[in-house]
Amino acid sequence: MKPRANIVWFKRDLRTHDHAALLAASVGDVIPLYVVEPDYWQLPDTSARQWAFIRESVVELGERLVELGAPLNVRIGSVVDTLSELHQHFDLSLHSHEETGNDWTYQRDLAVKAWCEENAVPWQEQKQFGVFRPLRDRDGWSKRWDALMGQPQVPEPEGLTPAQGLKSEPLPTWRDLKMADDPCPGRQRGGRALGLATLDSFLNARGQDYRKSMSSPVTGFDECSRMSPYLAYGCVSMREAAQALWARQKELKQLAKQGEALGLWRGSMQSYNGRLHWHCHFTQKLESEPSMEFRNLHPGYDNLRPDPDRSNSAAEKMWAWSEGRMGLPFADACMRALNATGYLNFRMRAMLMSLSSYHLWLHWRAPGLLYARKFTDYEPGIHWPQVQMQSGTTGMNTVRIYNPVKQGYDQDPTGEFTRHWVPELADVPDKYLQEPWKWSQAATVIPRLYPEPIIDHQQAARDAKTAVYALRREPGFREISARIVEKHGSRKKTPRRRPRRKARAVEGVG
Numbered sequence: 001m002k003p004r005a006n007i008v009w010f011k012r013d014l015r016t017h018d019h020a021a022l023l024a025a026s027v028g029d030v031i032p033l034y035v036v037e038p039d040y041w042q043l044p045d046t047s048a049r050q051w052a053f054i055r056e057s058v059v060e061l062g063e064r065l066v067e068l069g070a071p072l073n074v075r076i077g078s079v080v081d082t083l084s085e086l087h088q089h090f091d092l093s094l095h096s097h098e099e100t101g102n103d104w105t106y107q108r109d110l111a112v113k114a115w116c117e118e119n120a121v122p123w124q125e126q127k128q129f130g131v132f133r134p135l136r137d138r139d140g141w142s143k144r145w146d147a148l149m150g151q152p153q154v155p156e157p158e159g160l161t162p163a164q165g166l167k168s169e170p171l172p173t174w175r176d177l178k179m180a181d182d183p184c185p186g187r188q189r190g191g192r193a194l195g196l197a198t199l200d201s202f203l204n205a206r207g208q209d210y211r212k213s214m215s216s217p218v219t220g221f222d223e224c225s226r227m228s229p230y231l232a233y234g235c236v237s238m239r240e241a242a243q244a245l246w247a248r249q250k251e252l253k254q255l256a257k258q259g260e261a262l263g264l265w266r267g268s269m270q271s272y273n274g275r276l277h278w279h280c281h282f283t284q285k286l287e288s289e290p291s292m293e294f295r296n297l298h299p300g301y302d303n304l305r306p307d308p309d310r311s312n313s314a315a316e317k318m319w320a321w322s323e324g325r326m327g328l329p330f331a332d333a334c335m336r337a338l339n340a341t342g343y344l345n346f347r348m349r350a351m352l353m354s355l356s357s358y359h360l361w362l363h364w365r366a367p368g369l370l371y372a373r374k375f376t377d378y379e380p381g382i383h384w385p386q387v388q389m390q391s392g393t394t395g396m397n398t399v400r401i402y403n404p405v406k407q408g409y410d411q412d413p414t415g416e417f418t419r420h421w422v423p424e425l426a427d428v429p430d431k432y433l434q435e436p437w438k439w440s441q442a443a444t445v446i447p448r449l450y451p452e453p454i455i456d457h458q459q460a461a462r463d464a465k466t467a468v469y470a471l472r473r474e475p476g477f478r479e480i481s482a483r484i485v486e487k488h489g490s491r492k493k494t495p496r497r498r499p500r501r502k503a504r505a506v507e508g509v510g
């Protein structure tokens, strides 16, 4: 007779608190398991900066598990092979959280499911995000999210009984995993302790001006929550973040009743509540429509841009975009900041993606992969739906073409951010910083130190708008859009606004 053992398979849930799978497994002998999958780390959407963050988080998780009594078992290889090997020695049951990952992890999970069925190993999956399987449409989705996040947090087990006779492997480095070098000096550090400290400092100190500061990269690095990687890899659970926010909102309400001047606190916390919902709202889209990783959500856009685009000009444009060498100072500064830190605030992520798709007229798939590698917080469930939304291929969102020059003057009025990341432009007067080619002494800088713009951004935006709107008038387009809205659209009522002038609907164009 083999001894019984309950595996807790840690994936994107690198914590011991509010971990339903760990608690469920703790009733018997436990094998806390983390499998490093080298094939995953060779995928074109993964990078060493992501692994470095996860590695730090796994180290801290391991320390906590030692304190609880059952050390983390680290294995390198495929999950199915690992399970097969453990199954030779133990009568297993498997516990984990549900994951909405990329297609590779989805196929991996299918293989694990098949293996479990073949070997009569029960696999119990728990929910940690407000992402529901299966889901036909979005009716009542937000209420379900609130109910799930309002449930009591799952306590950390008081102690764990370890399964005996296990051998763990050392955690590999990015070099061991044969990953490309990926210097990222400003990367956020992993681990639950930092995640909790980041949440606390946001809710109680940094977050006051969040609502008005979130759009600019000058303020966004300090005044956005910076919780994204901690939520993406589950160092802190979404429920913990939501409940800490709600407690803070309650406290603020009380303080307001007592007549305290709260500045922008309450509005900012309301905005944050919306963003936490967005995390799962977007992830639900990929869960319900996994093909979004590869194909346009609205097939009416299928011939809009070539995919794959193997032309030299596409390769040159993608290189200039990725390196921050487009000759568009603010956009270049944003990309260089992302390259060096692994982070960018939402509005600037959206602007760079829209620039690639509309102005440079690149299909979203190849830049989307490159873009994913740059983010420490890469979360496929948010990334791919956002990539498509900012590229205008969902058929359900307003076409949004950012003007990179206007964004520069609006979001970086003093030019400090642009000059920091594009020091070649240090001597360009403020008035011309975002359009240095208009400066009378432009020849001292362009192209010797800094490139000429690779496109006429205003003309490119006009051309893109014409092409996109022509497709939207095609017969049958609207009917497909209506079906997409029915399946994926948010049901939340938006406040009534005064109608905007038509020319402003597409920013900076027209």
Ligand SMILES: Cc1cc2nc3c(=O)[nH]c(=O)nc-3n(C[C@H](O)[C@H](O)[C@H](O)COP(=O)(O)OP(=O)(O)OC[C@H]3O[C@@H](n4cnc5c(N)ncnc54)[C@H](O)[C@@H]3O)c2cc1C
Pocket (backbone or CB within 6 Å): 214, 224, 225, 226, 227, 228, 229, 231, 232, 272, 275, 276, 278, 279, 280, 282, 344, 345, 346, 347, 349, 350, 353, 375, 377, 378, 379, 380, 382, 383, 386, 387, 390
């Ligand atoms: C093209 C593109 C790709 C993106 N890829 C990712 C990604 O891989 N991983 C990721 O976590 N976010 C992604 N985002 C969403 C967003 O930009 C980041 O979540 C946010 O900038 C992270 O910073 P923060 O934690 O300080 O966010 P905050 O503004 O403080 O928001 C709080 C939390 O809400 C969630 N959130 C915020 N904005 C969004 C949004 N627009 N959509 C969905 N969830 C949101 C995140 O979990 C975030 O941590 C992407 C956005 C775009 C436009």
